[in-house]
Amino acid sequence: xxxxxxxxxxxxxxxxxxxxxxxxxxxxxxxxxxxxxxxxxxxxxxxxxxxxxxxxxxxxxxxxxxxxxxxxxxxxxxxxxxxxxxxxxxxxxxxxxxxxxxxxxxxxxxxxxxxxxxxxxxxxxxxxxxxxxxxxxxxxxxxxxxxxxxxxxxxxxxxxxxxxxxxxxxxxxxxxxxxxxxxxxxxxxxxxxxxxxxxxxxxxxxxxxxxxxxxxxxxxxxxxxxxxxxxxxxxxxxxxxxxxxxxxxxxxxxxxxxxxxxxxxxxxxxxxxxxxxxxxxxxxxxxxxxxxxxxxxxxxxxxxxxxxxxxxxxxxxxxxxxxxxxxxxxxxxxxxxxxxxxxxxxxxxxxxxxxxxxxxxxxxxxxxxxxxxxxxxxxxxx
Numbered sequence: 001x002x003x004x005x006x007x008x009x010x011x012x013x014x015x016x017x018x019x020x021x022x023x024x025x026x027x028x029x030x031x032x033x034x035x036x037x038x039x040x041x042x043x044x045x046x047x048x049x050x051x052x053x054x055x056x057x058x059x060x061x062x063x064x065x066x067x068x069x070x071x072x073x074x075x076x077x078x079x080x081x082x083x084x085x086x087x088x089x090x091x092x093x094x095x096x097x098x099x100x101x102x103x104x105x106x107x108x109x110x111x112x113x114x115x116x117x118x119x120x121x122x123x124x125x126x127x128x129x130x131x132x133x134x135x136x137x138x139x140x141x142x143x144x145x146x147x148x149x150x151x152x153x154x155x156x157x158x159x160x161x162x163x164x165x166x167x168x169x170x171x172x173x174x175x176x177x178x179x180x181x182x183x184x185x186x187x188x189x190x191x192x193x194x195x196x197x198x199x200x201x202x203x204x205x206x207x208x209x210x211x212x213x214x215x216x217x218x219x220x221x222x223x224x225x226x227x228x229x230x231x232x233x234x235x236x237x238x239x240x241x242x243x244x245x246x247x248x249x250x251x252x253x254x255x256x257x258x259x260x261x262x263x264x265x266x267x268x269x270x271x272x273x274x275x276x277x278x279x280x281x282x283x284x285x286x287x288x289x290x291x292x293x294x295x296x297x298x299x300x301x302x303x304x305x306x307x308x309x310x311x312x313x314x315x316x317x318x319x320x321x322x323x324x325x326x327x328x329x330x331x332x333x334x335x336x337x338x339x340x341x342x343x344x345x346x347x348x349x350x351x352x353x354x355x356x357x358x359x360x361x362x363x364x365x366x367x368x369x370x371x372x373x374x375x376x377x378x379x380x381x382x
Contacts, residue, residue: 002290003350004283012280016381019171019271024053024111026253027265031110050108055164060105072103109162111268113253115240118153125152131220138195141212154226157214157250159268161221166272170218172196174271177223179231179252182263186231186247191216200227200249207231213249225249236261281378283347283360290368291340298342300324341369347376 025032031053041047041063048056049069061069074081076095083103095101116122132151135142144151161170172194179187188202198214200206213227227249235244237260238251245251253266292298299321310317325338343365349358360378368374 002292003354006281006283010282010284014278014280016276016278018274018276019174020167020274021271022165022269024268025265026268028262033110049106054108054110057107057109057164058105060107069105071105073100075100109164111162111165111253112160114158114160115250115254116156116158118155124158125156128217128220128222128224131217132215132224135196135215135217139193139197139215141197141215149226151224151226155228155250157225157252157254159223159225159253161223161270163221166221166270167274168219169273170216170221171271171273172218174269175216175223176267176269177252178267179247179249180265180267181232181234181247183265186234187249189213189249198223198225225252234263236263238264276381278379278381281349281380283376283378285344285368285372285374285376287373288370290344291342291370293342298324339369341367344368344374344376347378349378349380 023034025035030051033053033055036052038052039047043063043065046052047063048059049061049064049066050056064070072083074083076082076091076097076099078097080091082091082101085103086101091101114124116125129144129152132142132144173191175189175191175198177187177189177198178185185203186206187200187208189198189200191198192201193199196216196218197212198216200208200211200213202209208227208229208231211227211229213229214223214225216223230246230248232247235246237244238247239254239260247264251261251264253268254261300323301321309319323338323340326341327337327339345362345365347360348356349360351357358380360376362376366374
């Protein structure tokens with residue numbers, strides 16, 4: 001087996017920018033992610049120990065019985081290492097040295113809608129003040145407080161999207177929200193200007209059509225819906241108000257856990273921005289090289305006479321084998337002129353300590369003669 005070192009000119013590092021499509025459907029208190037429904041397992045129900053509409057980090061405990069779940073743990077010792085969720089006080093008082101500090105899997109996430117009423121002491125919007133003002137270069141709508149509006153004292157709906165869904169940021173121009181009542185579209189919002197303004201674009205001529213009904217924080221994963229115009233004359237109970245009201249963007253996605261607002265349904269879709277680091281490697285099989293194989297078919301075993309190696313005080317000689325002649329010829333006898341040739345079927349990738357870390361295979365073995373020269377292009381995503 002021949003080992004060759006990659007030269008600097010044989011390695012190319014770059015990254016691939018992708019835009020994964022994300023779709024959510026919300027109805028009667030349930031969230032559905034990318035049209036995935038409830039998935040039962042053989043030993044647990046559901047198979048990933050999470051409800052529909054969620055995503056599982058690492059996908060641990062797949063189809064494991066409830067009493068046999070694996071979990072992360074840290075043994076308390078002199079290194080003072082613990083989980084972020086364990087406070088310093090709890091670490092010092094609740095655990096002795098040698099005790100296990102445990103966590104739990106799966107770690108799951110989903111989107112959340114949070115209606116915020118004006119005049120409440122909710123801290124979410126004040127916490128986003130600086131972030132919202134930072135986007136003022138995109139649109140004057142991102143001014144947190146001005147003479148016409150104060151986002152800290154306004155009825156609004158805050159939609160939170162964990163970064164595991166969108167990666168680096170939400171792709172500008174990809175946000176799409178639809179509000180349905182009894183299956184009929186009454187409101188459609190997009191960020192068609194790509195500047196974070198959420199504009200109601202349909203149905204044509206509907207209440208609020210063409211107006212700005214919210215803002216999008218692309219990098220942070222927040223949508224702020226401020227539209228207060230009634231989208232239709234339909235009336236039903238939307239949580240958390242508990243009283244019948246007309247549908248507005250304040251009610252988007254907030255169907256609650258009880259069987260209320262069953263006439264309303266919502267869809268929410270966007271594209272994320274994900275960067276995938278890649279490395280391209282050029283593996284060369286030059287002329288006059290790669291002309292020996294460790295495959296046992298490389299040798300002509302008919303030439304083996306059955307003799308054992310010759311050993312002595314000053315000599316060790318193994319019996320000789322002839323290399324099998326694989327040169328193609330239309331005749332059975334005589335064979336074609338002998339020529340060294342091998343067949344390359346796979347290429348191993350080793351680290352600096354000669355540990356095999358990857359194998360690249362070709363669909364059909366490539367015949368390599370001494371006069372041939374090949375370059376194999378390998379690409380690895382990580």
